[in-house]
Amino acid sequence: MPVSDATGLDVEAIREDFPILDRKIGGDVTVPGPDEDDDTPLYYLDNAATSHTPRQVVEAMTEYYYEYNSNVHRGIHSLSQEASVAYEEAHDRVAEFVGADGREEVVFTKNTTEAFNLVAYTWGLTELEPGENVVTTQMEHHASLVTWQQLCEKQGAEVRYAEIDDDGRLDMDDLRAKVDDDTAMVSAVHVSNTLGTINPVEEITEIAHEHDALSFIDGAQAVPTRPVDVGEIDADFYAFSGHKMLGPTGIGVLYGKEGLLEELPPFLVGGAMIRRVEFEGATWEDLPWKFEAGTPPIAEAVGLTAAIDYLEDVGMDAIEQHERELATYAYDRLSEFDDVEIYGPREGRGGLVGFNLEGVHAHDLSSILDDHGVAVRAGDHCTQPLHDVLDVPASTRASFYLYNTREEIDELIDAVDTARQLFA
Amino acid sequence: MSGSDMYRQQILDHYKNPRNYGEMADPDFSHVGENPSCGDTIKVDVKLADDDETIEEVSFTGDGCAISQAAASLLTKELPGKRIEDLHGMDTDDITEMLGVEISPMRIKCAVLARQVAQDGAKLYRGEIDEKDRTITEE
Ligand SMILES: Cc1ncc(COP(=O)(O)O)c(C=O)c1O
Numbered sequence: 074m075p076v077s078d079a080t081g082l083d084v085e086a087i088r089e090d091f092p093i094l095d096r097k098i099g100g101d102v103t104v105p106g107p108d109e110d111d112d113t114p115l116y117y118l119d120n121a122a123t124s125h126t127p128r129q130v131v132e133a134m135t136e137y138y139y140e141y142n143s144n145v146h147r148g149i150h151s152l153s154q155e156a157s158v159a160y161e162e163a164h165d166r167v168a169e170f171v172g173a174d175g176r177e178e179v180v181f182t183k184n185t186t187e188a189f190n191l192v193a194y195t196w197g198l199t200e201l202e203p204g205e206n207v208v209t210t211q212m213e214h215h216a217s218l219v220t221w222q223q224l225c226e227k228q229g230a231e232v233r234y235a236e237i238d239d240d241g242r243l244d245m246d247d248l249r250a251k252v253d254d255d256t257a258m259v260s261a262v263h264v265s266n267t268l269g270t271i272n273p274v275e276e277i278t279e280i281a282h283e284h285d286a287l288s289f290i291d292g293a294q295a296v297p298t299r300p301v302d303v304g305e306i307d308a309d310f311y312a313f314s315g316h317k318m319l320g321p322t323g324i325g326v327l328y329g330k331e332g333l334l335e336e337l338p339p340f341l342v343g344g345a346m347i348r349r350v351e352f353e354g355a356t357w358e359d360l361p362w363k364f365e366a367g368t369p370p371i372a373e374a375v376g377l378t379a380a381i382d383y384l385e386d387v388g389m390d391a392i393e394q395h396e397r398e399l400a401t402y403a404y405d406r407l408s409e410f411d412d413v414e415i416y417g418p419r420e421g422r423g424g425l426v427g428f429n430l431e432g433v434h435a436h437d438l439s440s441i442l443d444d445h446g447v448a449v450r451a452g453d454h455c456t457q458p459l460h461d462v463l464d465v466p467a468s469t470r471a472s473f474y475l476y477n478t479r480e481e482i483d484e485l486i487d488a489v490d491t492a493r494q495l496f497a
Numbered sequence: 498m499s500g501s502d503m504y505r506q507q508i509l510d511h512y513k514n515p516r517n518y519g520e521m522a523d524p525d526f527s528h529v530g531e532n533p534s535c536g537d538t539i540k541v542d543v544k545l546a547d548d549d550e551t552i553e554e555v556s557f558t559g560d561g562c563a564i565s566q567a568a569a570s571l572l573t574k575e576l577p578g579k580r581i582e583d584l585h586g587m588d589t590d591d592i593t594e595m596l597g598v599e600i601s602p603m604r605i606k607c608a609v610l611a612r613q614v615a616q617d618g619a620k621l622y623r624g625e626i627d628e629k630d631r632t633i634t635e636e
Contacts, residue, residue: 103602434562436535440503440604452534466536466561495504496513496563 082387082395088476090127090383093117098446113446116481121266121294121425121472122450123316126376130319133379134372145371146345146362156371163374164361170381171292171311172302173328177360180327180334181369185293186216188312188327191364192289193224195337196258203229205257208286210235210243210272211462212265215455217291221260230257237462241268241417249280256286263295267456267470268417269400269425271295278307287333293317297384297474298424299393303328315373320380324373327364334360341366392475396424399473403482412493416463425472427454430489433496435467441495442469445488447481503564503598507571512563517556517573524556525549528618530632532610537561539569541614543576552576552584557611564596564604569611571595581619587612606634 088094094117100110117125137159143152145160164176173179182188201207207221211234218234225232235248243261252259259281263274278288289310295301297318303311308328315324329337339346339357346366348356357363384392403426407413412431430438439451450470453460460466471485521527521542529540539559546553555573559566575595576584592608593600600608613632620626 434535436604436607437504437563440601443601444502453536495509 082391082475084395084476084478087387090129091125091476092128093125094476098443098448113444116445116447116484118471118473118477118481118485119448119450120297120474120477121317121454121470123322124297124319124474125476126321126380127319127383129383130321130376130379134321134376137372137375142372144368159378160369160371160374163378166378166381167326170385171296171313171326171328172304174304174331177331178328178334180329180361180364181374182312182325182327183323183370184314184316184325185214185291185312186220186325188310188325189216189220189289189291191327191340192310192329193220195340195364196287196333197224197228199338201225201228201230201257204231205255206231206233206253207258207260208233208235208248208251208256208281209260210248210262211237212241212243212268212270212456212459213260213262214266214291214293215457216293217260217262217289218456218458221258234458235261237268237270237459241265241270242421243270243272243277245273245276248277252280252284252286254284256281256284258287258289260289260291262291262293263301264292264298264423265417265456265459266294266425266472267427267454267459267468269422269427270417271421271423274306274308278309281309282307294423294425298396300389309333315377315380318377318380319383321370321373321376324370324377331360334364339363339366343367345369387475395475396473397422399477399479399482400424400426402479403471403473403485406482406486407489410489410493413489416468424474425470427468427470429465429468430492430496433492435469437496438469438489438492441492442485442488445484445491447471447485447488449485503600503604505598507597508563508567511567511570515557515566515570517554517570518558519556520558521554521556526618526622528614528621528632530610530614530617530634532561532565532606532634534634535562535565535607537565537607537610539565539611539614541569541572541611541618543615543618545581550580550582552579552581555615559611561610562604562607564600564607565610568592568596568608572611572615576615581623584612584619585616587616610634 097111099113100108141155143156145157164179167179221232233251236244238244261277274290281288287309290308292313296313311328316322343366414429416427435451524542525545527542531538542556544554555576557569617632
């Protein structure tokens with residue numbers, strides 16, 4: 074695969090670090106892994122669902138398991154010390170990467186979804202009062218939307234959805250109108266996983282703060298793809314997932330302002346999050362451990378650290394630019410088909426393009442693309458209410474990352490064209 | 498087996514020109530079902546012969562992916578002349594045979610939706626299962 078990049082990324086060298094990109098597909102999918110019937114090169118354009126893992130990350134986790142695997146925070150023995158250092162420093166590394174003030178503000182969760190639930194179960198159940206409201210948007214992922222919807226129902230609060238305009242941008246006037254003095258929380262996705270829209274999260278946070286509300290930004294698609302500084306955004310909470318940023322599954326991050334986390338009750342209780350337990354009661358560990366009950370994802374934290382090292386080596390600015398270039402290219406090539414409808418704006422878009430081919434269900438399209446080795450997401454992308462607004466049952470989404478090339482987008486376009494002709 | 502292989506002429510033909518499409522005026526039973534993974538919906542209307550056993554006529558309406566709609570269209574041609582027992586005896590292999598292509602594991606639910614709707618409709622008609630509003634595929 075030739076280097077195809079005007080943005081300075083050495084894509085060819087990057088691809089060398091991702092063995093899975095050399096895989097062929099087409100054989101028996103009921104048995105995991107390659108088989109002799111695999112004959113089609115893979116063009117992986119489903120990075121918004123999950124990204125691939127470079128050798129460096131796998132090797133860091135292997136080293137952990139082979140050399141210093143141990144439980145953390147409890148052993149006096151050497152391996153436990155080493156594992157604890159690695160696990161704690163992973164928090165520092167994440168804090169530095171997203172501009173948090175320190176490890177106290179970085180809670181490891183299972184994923185973005187758990188980060189939302191953590192806030193709902195701690196802040197929501199104790200602070201959100203009947204008659205108050207949570208303002209979110211029509212383009213939220215279910216991780217956010219369902220969490221707020223269910224929390225509000227439980228608390229007798231109201232959930233409000235700021236609307237999108239015809240281009241798939243957030244209607245900021247509508248958002249502003251929906252936030253009032255009864256608003257306790259404003260929550261918005263940073264980069265939409267369906268529309269690709271990049272939301273003005275600093276402005277959104279400012280609106281929240283003007284009304285003494287908190288802000289919670291869903292950074293699942295943002296942290297992997299662009300420089301993010303939670304301090305600059307001034308968000309009260311911010312969440313993302315390791316597996317979408319070259320890291321392993323099983324680890325996510327909830328950023329929260331220290332003073333705020335300090336005030337919240339714990340989420341899950343049990344081992345590791347307590348300071349002192351008596352039969353009559355218990356006291357809690359310091360931040361962030363108060364929110365990390367039980368044996369945490371230690372190997373995953375080591376992997377996440379290696380993933381951040383990898384991303385910073387490449388450079389988040391360069392990755393952002395590469396994504397923008399690929400998204401614009403895909404947008405323009407798909408626009409050449411007049412029977413393709415693209416969702417979301419052309420400008421101000423992250424590295425993904427959601428679309429539909431007229432008269433062809435997204436799942437049919439994606440089956441045909443799969444036959445060409447092109448892996449995309451088809452369905453509702455966990456944004457069913459947004460699809461209701463778009464008035465389509467499903468869409469197809471191609472999403473790009475640092476190892477993708479224009480040539481892979483050309484494969485996508487060829488495969489879409491094949492589908493058009495089949496269904497014509 | 499691969500995507501385009503699923504989209505052979507027969508499936509595309511039945512998707513683009515569904516047979517027996519539309520609501521029946523006086524069906525003996527009707528039933529509705531959905532496949533949430535694709536958002537496919539199918540309604541099947543069935544008319545029985547005087548013996549109350551033999552399927553005389555089948556029609557369908559629906560919306561969704563090519564596999565689900567083509568399978569429904571083909572089923573409306575397959576069932577007339579068969580008995581309700583035969584319908585209940587139909588399994589997934591019978592459906593893929595009827596479709597004439599192998600269906601990838603990710604899409605089996607689409608293929609079997611119409612069959613399941615017809616089967617549940619027949620069971621309801623005979624009082625063999627409790628009233629349920631919709632059939633949801635879960636192969
Ligand atoms: C915008 C957005 N929010 C939340 C999530 C949920 O992430 P996870 O499944 O890792 O919890 C995703 C990913 O699917 C996403 O794209």
